[in-house]
Amino acid sequence: MKTKLNSTVKLLPSSKEDDKLIMQFVDFIINSKLQMSASIYETALVASIKDADNKPLYPELLAQMITLQSKEWRNLSIRKESAVSHQAFLCTLVLVNALLKFNTNQEHDECIGKGIQFIQKCIPIIKDDTINFVGSEMIIPAQIELLIEQTNGRTDLLHQENIPILKSLLSNYESIRKYKLDNFSMKRPSATWFSLEALPENLLDINILNHFINKNGQFMSSPSGTAAIYKMNPDPRILKYFEEAKNATANKGLPITYPMNIFESIWIIGALINSDFSNQFITKNFKPLLDMIEGNFSNNGTGSAKDFPPDCDDTSRAVFSFSYLNVNSKYTVETLKQWYVENGKYFKTYHHEKDASMSANVHALQAFLESNDVSKTEKEHLWDSILTLLENNAIKESPTNIYWTDKWMSSPLYTAEGVIYTIINYQDQFPQRKTNIHHKAINWILTRQKDSGGFETYAEYGPTMEETAYALIALVHYVRYYKDQEILQNVEENTAFVQKLRVSIKRGFSFLEKNKEQIMNIDAHPPLWTCKALFTPYKISISYVLGAYFLSKHFLSQEELNLQKNSLSA
Structure with missing residues (x-):
């Protein structure tokens, strides 16, 4: 098990400002109904629902999405391997298709034309990228095919010679799309159901789907999937669900998924653990979250919400959190074994x-490493397997710099933080299986720091507080472990390197300190998390930022105290 560290909050010099920030944070986490940023993708698909007169059921949503997306057409520079560029492409594609449904009198021609031009501009740049959003192998082909169908005969909007540009993107998804459709079944819910809006209607049985609409009117926490069912069967409960979902966003659009309270609760707890908040602080202030997670337990694990299929990621973090906090729970590692692929030595x-x-x-x-119910042999096997997976899938920016991309989070800093945190806190248990990937990941993290002290992945956003938080958590854990050990063979080089990391932490903390008043501002955190499109889970993002702020502040204050002690003893 990981060695428990002292409470970040308890050991900090007390200040009224810090106490106020902590109280504000706890109140927001427990009491606020806001969950995440609105998604143009989800909102446009709900806005495409027609009323009895074939007019928009939600005309105000359609108008709102036009205003938001038009900013992308004017200002965005399309870049390769940029999740932000993919976001703009997908949302424009979906919005154009929604407008085409209500373009009987060609009233939306100007907006549609600009959108199609933007789409055609994007495809040659992004078509060979490795970035994929959740369900994009189903959603993008379906939306491109719909665009071609809806513009048939409108060569003024989409000329025939430009159709091959659109179709050039389809081949990227052909294999995985076929695999998903071949394995699709109405007998058992699966992750493919989450992309229901992109599935051919001849595969769907509305009678079966109706059984999966819960009492609140939602289907698998997906507004777009629920909208697809409403078009087949206009259940009035669904309209109530849309209204409730809109209230979970700040600007009353539709979120990428709703509800997601289990995922949200699990990741908030995880952020606080990684930031070294004490067990007592977490279990006392966030007991409602722990109770909610425990209440959603099933023999198959947990998903991101009550009616969502269980998955390995949510279940893993739940198992880890309860083990780490020493809280009795029904969650055990036994549940996770169903997702382990023995011949590939990884988890699905x-x-x-x-x-x-x-x-x-x-x-x-x-x-598995935090559990007391796993044998040393099994831990050694998994330690070797997952390290090998990470070593083989690292992206090598240089011989000494590596990072990882991930399907659930657009920022590589998030994954790098998780890798470094894990190796630092558990490597002493496995002296026979060493690795250097965390050293190389730290080198890469340093390259992402900008003049402001903040860290960034996407130039479109610039340095963000959330990405700075991931970098700081990784750096603090790394320096705290290695400060009295030799990372490099040369002692002088080692001392200089550790000092370089300390300076980086200080600059990163200064960036957060300057933006301290914005930590609790939900609009100050741009969308980095990945689902069908990018989104900001307000409470999770803020938890990481606030956690990193106090973690790095405590680290720097302890460093200062140590310097004072050393000078006095000298």
Whole structure:
């Protein structure tokens, strides 16, 4: 098990400002109904629902999405391997298709034309990228086919010679799309059901689907999937669900998924653990979250919400959190074994998944290593397997710099933080299986720090508080472990390197300190998390930022105290 560290909050010099921030944070986490940013993707699909007169059921949503997306057409520079560029492409594609449904009198021609031009501009740049959103292998082909169908005969909007540009993207998804459709079944819910809006209607049985609409009117926490069912069967409960879901966002659009309270609760707890908040602080202030997670237990694990299929990632983090906090729970590592692929030596997040998530595998490894119910032999096997997976899937920016991309989070800093945290806190248990990937990941993290002291992945956003938080958590754990050990063979080089890391932490903390008043501002955290499109889970993002703020503040204050002690003893 990981060595428990002292409470970040308890050991900090007390200040009224810090106490106020902590109280504000706890109140927001426990009492606020806001969950995440609105998604143009989800909102446009709900806005495409027609009323009895074939007019928009939600005209105000359609108008709102036009205003938001038009900013992308004017200002965004399309970049390769940029999740932000993929976001703009997908949301434009979906919005154009929604407008085409209500373009009888060609009233939306100007907006549709600009959107199609933007789409055509994007495809040659992004078509060979490795970035994929959740369900994109189903959603993007379905939306491109719909665009071609809806513009048939409108060569003024989409000329025939430009159709091959659109179709050039379809081949990227052909294999995985076929695999998902071949394995699709109405007999058992799966992750493919989450992309219901992109499935051919001839595969769907509305009578079966109706049984999966819960009493609140939602289907698998997906507004777009629920909208697809409403078009087949206009259940009035669904309209109530849309209204409730809109209230979970700040600007009353539709969120990428709702509810997601289990995922949200699990990741908040995880952020606080990684930031070294004490067990007592977490269990006392966030007992309602722990109770909610425990209440959603099933023999198959847990998903992101009550009616969502269980998955390895949410279940792993739940198992880890209860073990780490020493809280009795029904969650055990036995549940996780259903997702382990023995011949590939990795964990799937969902059944029928073809590409592994690096962060989900790190979380599964943490759960096994933290458990008292796993043998040393099994821990050694998994430690070797997951390290090998990470070593083989690292992206080498240089011989000494590596990072990982992940399907659930667009920022590689998030995955790098998880890898470094895990290796630092558990490597002493496995002296026979060493690795250097955390050293190389730290080197890469340093390259992402900007003049402001903040860290960034996407130039479109610039340095963000959330990405700075991931970097700081990784750096603090790394320096605290290695400060009295030799990382490099040369002692002088080692001392200089550790000092370089300390300076980086100080600059990163200064960036958060300057933006301290914005930590609790939900609009100050741009969308980095990945689902069908990018989104910001307000409470999770803020938990990481606030946690990193106090973690690095405590680290720097302890460093200062140590310097004072050393000078006095000298």
